[in-house]
Amino acid sequence: MQKSTRPANPGDKRPWFLVDAKDKVLGRLAVVIANKLRAKDSPSFDPSVDAGAFVVVVNAAQVKLTGKKEQQKEYQRYSGYRDGLKRFSAARMRELHPERMIMEAVWGMLPKNNIARKMMTRVKVFAGPEHTHAAQRPVEIKL
Numbered sequence: 001m002q003k004s005t006r007p008a009n010p011g012d013k014r015p016w017f018l019v020d021a022k023d024k025v026l027g028r029l030a031v032v033i034a035n036k037l038r039a040k041d042s043p044s045f046d047p048s049v050d051a052g053a054f055v056v057v058v059n060a061a062q063v064k065l066t067g068k069k070e071q072q073k074e075y076q077r078y079s080g081y082r083d084g085l086k087r088f089s090a091a092r093m094r095e096l097h098p099e100r101m102i103m104e105a106v107w108g109m110l111p112k113n114n115i116a117r118k119m120m121t122r123v124k125v126f127a128g129p130e131h132t133h134a135a136q137r138p139v140e141i142k143l
Helices: 026-038 090-096 098-108 114-120
Strands: 016-020 054-058 074-078 085-089 123-125 139-141
Touching: 016 026, 026 054, 026 098, 026 114, 074 090, 074 098, 085 090, 090 098, 098 114, 098 123
Parallel strands: 016 054, 016 139, 054 123
Antiparallel strands: 074 085
């Protein structure tokens, strides 16, 4: 009996992908990124093995939100101190930290465990069209 796929190995060479977030819906973009990080599109997918790819996201400041989410969606942080809760609308978050919008959406779609924390280190998000990972020759993903 011949096995059609080989098991995933975390030591394998990881591919690099480039995603342009310009005019893409945030949630749908985050699903694609999360699936590449987990290697769910690979035939050797194993949820207990970190064998996913690196993902470079450009134009994060131009990601699209549907409906009235630009004004109604809230992001919040808590410093740990009393009265340390800070809330931002999506419009304000886009001005201050557009990269965090994508990072938080992707984090919400990953399992909450040690493997996911390692996966998040492989997401490289840039607000503008330039990125610093040209030497890795990322393959562009068309959405």
